[in-house]
Structure formats: structure tokens, C-alpha cells
Amino acid sequence: MVLAQLGGSISRALQQMSNATIIDEKVLNECLNEITRALLQSDVQFKLVRDMQTNIKKIVNLDDLAAGHNKRKIIQQAIFNELCKMLDPGKPSFTPKKAKTSVVMFVGLQGSGKTTTCTKYAYYHQKKGWKPALVCADTFRAGAFDQLKQNATKAKIPFYGSYMESDPVKIAVEGVERFKKENCDLIIVDTSGRHKQEVALFEEMRQVSEATKPDLVIFVMDSSIGQAAFDQAQAFRQSVAVGAVIVTKMDGHAKGGGALSAVAATKSPVIFIGTGEHMDEFEVFDVKPFVSRLLGMGDWSGFMDKIHEVVPMDQQPELLQKLSEGNFTLRIMYEQFQNILKMGPIGQVFSMLPGFSAELMPKGREKESQAKIKRYMTMMDSMTNEGKPVLDSSNPKLMNESRIMRIARGSGRQLREVMEMFEEYKRLAKIWSKMKGLKIPKKGEMSALSRNMNAQHMSKVLPPQMLKQIGGMGGLQNLMKQMGSGKDMMGMGGMFGGGDK
Numbered sequence: 001m002v003l004a005q006l007g008g009s010i011s012r013a014l015q016q017m018s019n020a021t022i023i024d025e026k027v028l029n030e031c032l033n034e035i036t037r038a039l040l041q042s043d044v045q046f047k048l049v050r051d052m053q054t055n056i057k058k059i060v061n062l063d064d065l066a067a068g069h070n071k072r073k074i075i076q077q078a079i080f081n082e083l084c085k086m087l088d089p090g091k092p093s094f095t096p097k098k099a100k101t102s103v104v105m106f107v108g109l110q111g112s113g114k115t116t117t118c119t120k121y122a123y124y125h126q127k128k129g130w131k132p133a134l135v136c137a138d139t140f141r142a143g144a145f146d147q148l149k150q151n152a153t154k155a156k157i158p159f160y161g162s163y164m165e166s167d168p169v170k171i172a173v174e175g176v177e178r179f180k181k182e183n184c185d186l187i188i189v190d191t192s193g194r195h196k197q198e199v200a201l202f203e204e205m206r207q208v209s210e211a212t213k214p215d216l217v218i219f220v221m222d223s224s225i226g227q228a229a230f231d232q233a234q235a236f237r238q239s240v241a242v243g244a245v246i247v248t249k250m251d252g253h254a255k256g257g258g259a260l261s262a263v264a265a266t267k268s269p270v271i272f273i274g275t276g277e278h279m280d281e282f283e284v285f286d287v288k289p290f291v292s293r294l295l296g297m298g299d300w301s302g303f304m305d306k307i308h309e310v311v312p313m314d315q316q317p318e319l320l321q322k323l324s325e326g327n328f329t330l331r332i333m334y335e336q337f338q339n340i341l342k343m344g345p346i347g348q349v350f351s352m353l354p355g356f357s358a359e360l361m362p363k364g365r366e367k368e369s370q371a372k373i374k375r376y377m378t379m380m381d382s383m384t385n386e387g388k389p390v391l392d393s394s395n396p397k398l399m400n401e402s403r404i405m406r407i408a409r410g411s412g413r414q415l416r417e418v419m420e421m422f423e424e425y426k427r428l429a430k431i432w433s434k435m436k437g438l439k440i441p442k443k444g445e446m447s448a449l450s451r452n453m454n455a456q457h458m459s460k461v462l463p464p465q466m467l468k469q470i471g472g473m474g475g476l477q478n479l480m481k482q483m484g485s486g487k488d489m490m491g492m493g494g495m496f497g498g499g500d501k
């Protein structure tokens with residue numbers, strides 16, 4: 001996701017400003033101009049960027065900066081707040097309720113990923129125990145119904161559509177009626193897309209909306225749409241009552257800033273993002289963790305959510321217990337590799353760890369990375385002869401030369417490869433050791449994790465250089481006190497944003 005580079009650019013601009021001996025208006029302006037450039041390059045709409053710059057100038061008091069307060073922190077907090085404000089329209093979207101029928105209509109341009117997203121949305125809810133159903137009211141694109149049918153069949157979701165009927169309104173109404181009778185609680189209507197924002201598309205959309213009376217209209221937008229995002233989103237908003245946005249293809253080379261613009265144009269929140277072509281490459285969108293990640297800080301609550309998603313329920317308490325004790329053993333790594341190979345999204349899990357962005361499994365190189373994981377597992381399989389103490393220990397000293405040679409021989413791999421596997425283990429163990437001492441949150445209590453993070457935990461998570469900037473442990477404790485214990489850490493995340501480690 002190119003948006004991630006935005007965090008790096010912002011951090012660099014802040015660093016340059018922090019390096020200046022005297023912070024005057026000129027230095028502040030230079031810093032803000034640099035940030036503005038970064039935002040524009042990420043395709044955030046010009047007007048939004050300009051407003052943001054004006055707001056930051058209003059908030060940031062030059063006297064405070066001159067007095068030697070932590071300039072970086074003050075400005076970064078202002079940027080964090082402004083970006084959050086941009087992405088948060090101030091009111092949540094309509095949220096369907098399980099076991100109560102809701103009709104959700106999807107709209108968007110052709111190729112935006114609408115049909116794929118309909119299925120992802122249905123599948124996401126189905127996994128949570130809902131009874132979703134899909135209606136294909138796209139009679140414009142030949143093959144649209146086949147695509148929906150294929151996706152729906154794969155996910156075992158009931159669907160409705162027609163090869164013969166050319167009236168999308170009729171199909172939509174029939175489909176909705178049918179699934180209401182079948183007591184489906186989430187009836188999803190996919191509508192036609194066009195290449196451009198044509199009058200005919202909007203008229204058809206309006207008619208489908210009028211006939212089916214959706215509880216929620218979701219606007220699906222391709223993240224690579226760039227500066228056109230604002231106008232496009234606004235055009236849709238003017239024809240139907242868009243209530244939420246889903247931004248797709250966030251995994252690609254898109255700059256992604258259009259997402260921010262779409263929120264501003266529709267005054268509706270982004271509720272999910274699409275991060276790949278597969279059914280489960282779909283993430284709930286939360287503003288603060290997103291901006292935290294954007295600015296280079298990890299996303300602990302997202303990470304914990306992912307653990308709940310990736311690790312089978314019966315293994316979760318045990319895994320979290322071990323992690324909280326600081327015991328990341330080879331066996332844990334092996335078990336997690338197993339889970340990952342079953343479920344796939346390791347990149348998503350790791351990208352949420354501070355300072356650890358999917359190094360093991362970079363996006364676009366999944367096949368290669370999966371082969372690597374399988375190779376590691378074969379080597380680890382041959383370690384069973386080494387006995388329980390080795391697999392269940394987190395002491396790297398146990399991996400001595402003779403052991404490494406035995407493992408290489410046993411698995412038919414080269415010494416270099418065994419060492420590489422072990423280096424990977426050490427790297428992971430180091431990162432996961434930061435979980436040590438964390439109070440384990442129960443499912444649905446993710447924010448508790450944030451509250452339970454004390455300064456000591458935070459100091460372990462922060463890169464040393466950054467900790468120094470804040471004034472060491474003392475400075476950090478003060479800062480946390482100022483924030484108040486009840487404040488969420490994600491907000492702080494924005495203040496600490498990395499990128500210059």
C-alpha cells in the first residue's frame with residue numbers, strides 16, 4: 001500500500017524540522033509544505049490538504065515550539081488528529097443487526113471491485129453466524145451474474161439473478177422478496193457499474209434503490225482512482241443515499257489517499273477495505289489504528305483481532321499466555337506457520353506489529369514466502385529428534401553448531417538454510433517478546449489491551465531512538481500521565497509514529 005510511504009515522508013519532514021535549532025514560522029511552513037506535498041502525492045484532494053494545513057497552523061503554537069517542547073510530538077499529534085478528522089465523518093453508518101433483515105445495496109463504477117466486495121461482505125458476515133444472500137441486479141455487464149454465482153457458490157451463499165430478465169429493478173425486487181421470505185438477515189444487492197459516471201447508471205441505481213428501499217447503500221471505490229475520487233464519490237452521493245464506503249485494492253500500488261477524499265465527499269465512513277482478490281482479504285476499517293499504521297506505528301488492537309481470526313479458538317488462550325510470559329518458542333513458531341498456511345493472511349498479521357512490516361511474507365510474493373515457510377517447517381520437522389527441550393525452549397543458545405548440522409542432515413537442507421530459519425526465529429522471538437507481561441485481553445475486550453499497556457510496555461515497543469526523543473522512561477511516563485490512563489493508546493500511536501528508526 002503506497003499510503004504507507006506517506007508515513008515515512010511525514011516522519012522525515014518532522015525530523016528535518018526537529019533538527020533545526022530555532023523553530024520559527026519559516027521552518028514550520030517548510031515542514032508543513034513538505035507534509036502537504038506528501039499528502040497530495042498520495043492523492044488526497046487538494047482542498048482537503050489545504051484545509052488541513054490551515055488547521056494545523058491554527059493548532060500549533062509557535063511559542064510552544066520555540067520553548068523547546070517536543071516539537072515533533074506536538075505537530076505529529078496535530079497531523080494525527082487532522083487525518084483522523086478527515087476520515088471520520090462524525091457519525092457511524094447504519095449497522096445491520098444479526099437476525100433482523102437488512103437490505104444493503106452496493107454501488108460503484110465498473111471494475112471498482114463491487115461484485116467481489118459484495119461476496120467478501122457476505123462471507124465476512126456469514127463467518128460470524130449471519131444468514132446473508134446475494135442478489136445480482138447487474139444486467140449491464142455480460143458475465144456479471146456468472147461471476148456472482150461463482151463467488152456465491154464457492155462461499156456457499158444463496159444467490160438470485162437471471163440470464164433472461166433485463167430489468168435490474170425487477171430482479172432486485174424479486175431477489176429481495178425471496179430472501180426476506182427465507183429469513184435471510186443480510187440481503188446484498190449488487191448493481192451495475194459503468195466505465196464513467198453516466199446519467200443512465202445513476203438513473204438505474206436510483207430506481208433500484210427506490211424499489212428495494214435499502215437500509216444501507218455502500219459505495220465501492222477503487223483506491224487507485226486518485227484525485228478523481230472526490231468528484232466520483234460526490235456524484236454517487238448526489239444520486240443515492242450513500243451511507244458507507246468500502247475502498248478496494250488497498251494491496252496494490254494505489255496511493256490510497258482517495259479514500260480520505262471519498263469520506264469527505266460522501267460524509268460517510270469507510271467501513272471495510274479490500275486487500276486482495278481473495279474472499280478473506282477484507283478488513284474492518286477503523287480510523288485511529290489506520291492512521292497509526294499510516295504514520296508508521298503498529299496497530300496492537302488490530303494485531304490482537306488478527307490473532308483471534310488466525311489462531312484456532314482452542315489454541316488462543318495458550319498462545320497468548322505463552323506470549324505474555326515472553327516464551328516464543330520454536331514450537332510456537334511451527335504451530336503459527338501451520339495456522340498461517342491454513343489461513344493465509346500472515347502479511348496482514350505481521351504488518352500490524354510495530355516495526356515489522358510483512359518481512360517474512362511480502363505482498364505479491366506470497367507463493368515464494370509460502371514455499372519458504374514450508375521449507376522451514378520441514379527443517380523443524382527433523383528437529384523432533386532433538387527432543388522437547390529444544391522445541392519448547394526460547395533459549396537461542398541451544399541451537400549450537402552440532403545441532404544445526406544434525407538438522408541440516410536430517411532434513412536434507414543446507415547448513416545455510418537451517419541458519420536462515422533460525423535467524424528468522426530469533427527475529428520473530430525478539431519482536432514477540434515485547435508481548436511479555438501484557439495483560440491478556442479476552443475477545444471483544446481489545447481496548448483493554450490498550451488500557452493495560454503501561455509505560456514499561458510502551459518503552460519496549462518504541463524504537464530506542466524515539467524513546468530517547470521523548471525523554472526516556474521519565475518522559476514517557478509523564479506523557480502517559482498527561483494523556484490520562486483511560487485514553488486509548490492508538491491516539492498516542494499517532495504521536496509516536498516511526499519511520500525514522
Ligand SMILES: Nc1nc2c(ncn2[C@@H]2O[C@H](COP(=O)(O)OP(=O)(O)OP(=O)(O)O)[C@@H](O)[C@H]2O)c(=O)[nH]1
Pocket residue numbers: 108109110111112113114115116117138141144147191192193194248249250251252273274275276277
Ligand atoms: N488486488 C485486488 N483486486 C481486487 C480487489 N477487489 C476486487 N479486485 C479485483 O478487481 C477486479 C474487478 O472486480 P469486480 O468485482 O469484477 O468489479 P465490479 O466493480 O463488480 O465490476 P462491474 O460488475 O463490471 O461493475 C477483479 O479482477 C477483482 O478480482 C482487492 O481488494 N484487491
